[in-house]
Amino acid sequence: GQNIDQPTEMTATEGAIVQINCTYQTSGFNGLFWYQQHAGEAPTFLSYNVLDGLEEKGRFSSFLSRSKGYSYLLLKELQMKDSASYLCAVSAGTASKLTFGTGTRLQVTL
Amino acid sequence: EPEVTQTPSHQVTQMGQEVILRCVPISNHLYFYWYRQILGQKVEFLVSFYNNEISEKSEIFDDQFSVERPDGSNFTLKIRSTKLEDSAMYFCASSWGLGRGEQFFGPGTRLTVL
Numbered sequence: 010g011q012n013i014d015q016p017t018e019m020t021a022t023e024g025a026i027v028q029i030n031c032t033y034q035t036s037g038f039n040g041l042f043w044y045q046q047h048a049g050e051a052p053t054f055l056s057y058n059v060l061d062g063l064e065e066k067g068r069f070s071s072f073l074s075r076s077k078g079y080s081y082l083l084l085k086e087l088q089m090k091d092s093a094s095y096l097c098a099v100s101a102g103t104a105s106k107l108t109f110g111t112g113t114r115l116q117v118t119l
Numbered sequence: 120e121p122e123v124t125q126t127p128s129h130q131v132t133q134m135g136q137e138v139i140l141r142c143v144p145i146s147n148h149l150y151f152y153w154y155r156q157i158l159g160q161k162v163e164f165l166v167s168f169y170n171n172e173i174s175e176k177s178e179i180f181d182d183q184f185s186v187e188r189p190d191g192s193n194f195t196l197k198i199r200s201t202k203l204e205d206s207a208m209y210f211c212a213s214s215w216g217l218g219r220g221e222q223f224f225g226p227g228t229r230l231t232v233l
Contacts, residue, residue, distance in 0.1 A: 042221070042222075044224075050226070050227075051210055051224040051225060051226050051227050052162065052210070052224050053224070054221050054222075054223070057221060096161075096162065098162075102175060103174065103175070104150070104167035104169070104174040104175035105150070105167075105214070105222075106152065106164045106167055106175055106177075107152075107154070107162075107164060107212075107222060108164060109161050109162040109163070110161065111160075111161045112161060
């Protein structure tokens with residue numbers, strides 16, 4: 010089976026940096042995705058890691074360590090609109106199905 | 120920018136009734152998925168579909184569920200006899216390839232079973 014853990018909630022201040030961690034256990038690993046989900050909406054793609062290291066994309070960066078089963082999403086220069094749930098998802102198996110964590114609800118405050 | 124579309128956005132049905140949820144994946148994508156999200160819970164995989172057949176399904180996807188790609192553009196999820204616990208948001212997703220292929224999600228259909 011697969012197990013994905015991430016914190017339930019985080020709070021950060023506008024303009025700050027926040028790191029959301031994700032640990033996972035899986036077999037047949039194809040890659041790790043981060044999605045953003047606003048309440049009542051669909052997940053939208055943020056980043057993808059398949060090799061160890063850091064992937065940077067504007068204000069968002071994601072890191073992967075396959076040996077440790079660990080990833081994090083780094084959000085810089087936080088804006089109020091970044092208040093959302095951030096979903097860590099592991100792609101595995103021949104069909105590359107995504108297994109999601111429970112999501113981290115981020116609240117950005119003034 | 121191409122996007123996945125889903126209809127209807129909301130569906131209310133009586134327990135025991137059949138429902139069909141419709142999706143139009145992005146046109147050059149080859150892999151199609153259904154996920155569901157019960158209110159307040161995590162997104163759960165239901166089924167993946169490739170080359171006109173199911174490639175993987177979860178334990179949730181029992182005999183009450185079926186998928187079809189009837190005409191080369193639509194991708195449907197049918198629930199034969201709905202139960203109260205089927206109430207959830209159902210998301211369709213598609214990707215052009217496996218592995219690095221990012222899955223693009225549709226806006227979802229909110230299914231309410233009374």
